[in-house]
Amino acid sequence: MAEPSKIMSMNYDNSSSLVFINTLEAQEGLQKEFKISKLDNPNRIYFDIENSVLIGEKQQLVFDKSNIKEIRLSQFTTNPDVVRCVITFEEGFDTNKVKILYLNGNIIVRCAVPQITNDYFNIMYDDNPQNLAYSSIAVNSQAIKKIPIDINTGEKSSANVIADIEKAFENSTLNNSDGKSYESTISIDLSSALKLRTKYYINGIHIKNNGFLVNGLGQISTTKMFKLEDPKRAVIDLPNTFVDKNLRNKEIKLCSDGSCKDTVKIGQFEYNKARVVVTSDNAEKYIPVFAADAQSLFFINSDKLKHTDLVSNVANINKAFVRKIDSKTNELILSFTGPVVHSILRQDENLAIYLFNVRSYNEQDLIKTFNNTYYKPFTLSLLPQIGVRGTLKLNKTDIVKIEQSIDGKAIKITIQQGIPDRQEEKVITKKSATKGKVVIDPGHGGSDYGAIREGINEKDITLDVSQRVASILKSKGYKVAMTRDNDTFVSLEDRVNFSENETPEIFVSIHVNSAVATDPRGIETHYYHDYSNDLAKTVHSHLIKEIDTKDRGLFKSKFYVINHTTVPAILVEMGFISNDEERAELISDKRKQKTAKAIAEGIIDYCKSQSK
Numbered sequence: 179m180a181e182p183s184k185i186m187s188m189n190y191d192n193s194s195s196l197v198f199i200n201t202l203e204a205q206e207g208l209q210k211e212f213k214i215s216k217l218d219n220p221n222r223i224y225f226d227i228e229n230s231v232l233i234g235e236k237q238q239l240v241f242d243k244s245n246i247k248e249i250r251l252s253q254f255t256t257n258p259d260v261v262r263c264v265i266t267f268e269e270g271f272d273t274n275k276v277k278i279l280y281l282n283g284n285i286i287v288r289c290a291v292p293q294i295t296n297d298y299f300n301i302m303y304d305d306n307p308q309n310l311a312y313s314s315i316a317v318n319s320q321a322i323k324k325i326p327i328d329i330n331t332g333e334k335s336s337a338n339v340i341a342d343i344e345k346a347f348e349n350s351t352l353n354n355s356d357g358k359s360y361e362s363t364i365s366i367d368l369s370s371a372l373k374l375r376t377k378y379y380i381n382g383i384h385i386k387n388n389g390f391l392v393n394g395l396g397q398i399s400t401t402k403m404f405k406l407e408d409p410k411r412a413v414i415d416l417p418n419t420f421v422d423k424n425l426r427n428k429e430i431k432l433c434s435d436g437s438c439k440d441t442v443k444i445g446q447f448e449y450n451k452a453r454v455v456v457t458s459d460n461a462e463k464y465i466p467v468f469a470a471d472a473q474s475l476f477f478i479n480s481d482k483l484k485h486t487d488l489v490s491n492v493a494n495i496n497k498a499f500v501r502k503i504d505s506k507t508n509e510l511i512l513s514f515t516g517p518v519v520h521s522i523l524r525q526d527e528n529l530a531i532y533l534f535n536v537r538s539y540n541e542q543d544l545i546k547t548f549n550n551t552y553y554k555p556f557t558l559s560l561l562p563q564i565g566v567r568g569t570l571k572l573n574k575t576d577i578v579k580i581e582q583s584i585d586g587k588a589i590k591i592t593i594q595q596g597i598p599d600r601q602e603e604k605v606i607t608k609k610s611a612t613k614g615k616v617v618i619d620p621g622h623g624g625s626d627y628g629a630i631r632e633g634i635n636e637k638d639i640t641l642d643v644s645q646r647v648a649s650i651l652k653s654k655g656y657k658v659a660m661t662r663d664n665d666t667f668v669s670l671e672d673r674v675n676f677s678e679n680e681t682p683e684i685f686v687s688i689h690v691n692s693a694v695a696t697d698p699r700g701i702e703t704h705y706y707h708d709y710s711n712d713l714a715k716t717v718h719s720h721l722i723k724e725i726d727t728k729d730r731g732l733f734k735s736k737f738y739v740i741n742h743t744t745v746p747a748i749l750v751e752m753g754f755i756s757n758d759e760e761r762a763e764l765i766s767d768k769r770k771q772k773t774a775k776a777i778a779e780g781i782i783d784y785c786k787s788q789s790k
């Protein structure tokens with residue numbers, strides 16, 4: 179008898195019409211057909227997966243807004259090894275509709291025919307990373323209840339995997355290379371951690387064909403690739419992704435035969451974001467290729483690319499649909515005869531999609547479909563030895579989203595037309611300011627504590643210093659308006675609206691910095707629009723002269739309050755609460771007064787220079 183198949187975890191898609199039972203790896207011996215047994219009171223079905231073992235715990239999910247009420251997966255017997263899945267439906271649900279199929283290492287239970295809606299697609303790529311926040315994808319409309327489950331004493335190997343994921347969530351074990359701090363604990367629902375909260379879990383990197391394959395559990399999504407110099411690197415971030423701790427930050431050579439010096443490194447960049455860095459003199463040549471099941475990602479030097487390295491199955495273009503969503507948004511769905519292997523290259527003014535296992539399409543049909551639509555300029559071309567490339571000219575500000583259907587047989591390309599950069603500049607124009615009037619914006623407040631260390635809150639320091647700045651300015655004859663003058667919550671939008679109504683000469687936001695590491699210290703001054711640069715320079719130089727700490731310099735940062743303010747606006751980070759020494763100084767009367775004096779004098783200097 180073949181080795182038992184290892185059943186890993188359960189997952190469901192956002193439409194609640196599909197349930198996935200994932201195997202640890204695609205196993206030859208895994209049963210591909212299943213017998214469904216029906217039971218009444220409650221209305222339920224069950225089916226057995228023969229010769230299989232459930233890795234880790236019994237799993238149970240309870241749904242709130244679905245025809246499915248509950249799914250249970252458990253080791254039914256151990257001699258022989260049988261895993262049983264029981265699905266309970268709402269009363270009256272027709273269980274004859276339930277179908278089970280085997281696809282790419284997943285057993286998929288189809289409880290209803292999924293519609294071609296957003297729920298049917300997984301996001302593979304998005305220009306707007308906010309759309310990939312795990313809260314919006316991983317647990318969507320359904321409320322998942324946690325049910326206490328006994329730990330299966332038999333098989334322990336997935337306990338390690340779960341422990342690793344838990345560790346990945348704890349920022350204490352992470353190098354947060356963005357220098358920002360994150361919530362110290364995030365709870366994980368162990369019964370569903372692998373799939374529901376963990377969008378993608380990277381547990382393997384394999385060097386292949388002078389490229390590398392990133393392997394894992396869950397579904398991959400990516401953001402725009404970017405390039406760095408000295409040394410030349412190609413960087414791609416994977417949101418909602420955890421990297422096995424044994425794989426993190428290891429430099430791996432891509433040419434084992436020494437024919438190139440290219441290397442790859444994968445790190446846990448933020449608590450739910452992985453970063454893949456390829457260092458190569460040909461960094462610009464590396465492209466990400468998505469497997470049809472969206473569970474692995476292949477990076478390869480496009481010069482060395484041949485479709486035969488990637489795929490054996492052929493998937494031709496079947497049909498195309500174009501739909502106008504609103505005046506700015508259009509979508510194109512390409513459907514294929516089989517699961518398609520593709521790559522997305524989003525450049526500033528161009529989008530290229532490579533379809534590696536497509537050998538043919540009906541050009542006349544496509545021309546007809548695209549005609550008189552937004553996608554009319556979308557051109558397809560057959561590339562020998564590669565497949566089909568589709569290209570479309572875009573504006574830099576257009577927002578591209580690419581999704582692939584769960585069965586891998588459809589790709590949706592949604593493009594939201596952005597505002598061309600020139601117009602964006604026009605929208606933001608300086609309003610006539612009230613001379614000698616200053617808006618001071620103490621960071622955070624009320625339920626928003628800002629950074630917290632050792633019981634010290636950013637919101638208290640910012641208010642204290644802001645009040646001191648206000649009082650110095652008033653004593654010199656300036657009018658001062660404060661976005662908050664006590665410990666209350668004010669949204670970023672309200673801060674901007676307040677300032678816009680006040681029409682001050684300038685806007686100054688006051689904050690305290692923080693980092694995960696305890697050694698960073700010093701002062702930063704941030705501005706965004708060029709018309710705020712002089713103000714930033716003037717205030718910053720006063721701060722650096724007055725206070726004995728590190729000069730971390732000026733930053734052009736797109737912070738909400740300084741981006742949306744139409745008068746010169748800056749944000750001062752007056753020191754690090756995360757540095758023990760600097761924190762002690764920041765709460766001292768002496769440092770607060772010195773900081774306030776420097777900011778006020780910088781403001782006065784700047785305003786005087788403007789009235790000359």
Ligand SMILES: [Zn+2]
Pocket residue numbers: 621622628629636689690
């Ligand atoms: Zn802050």
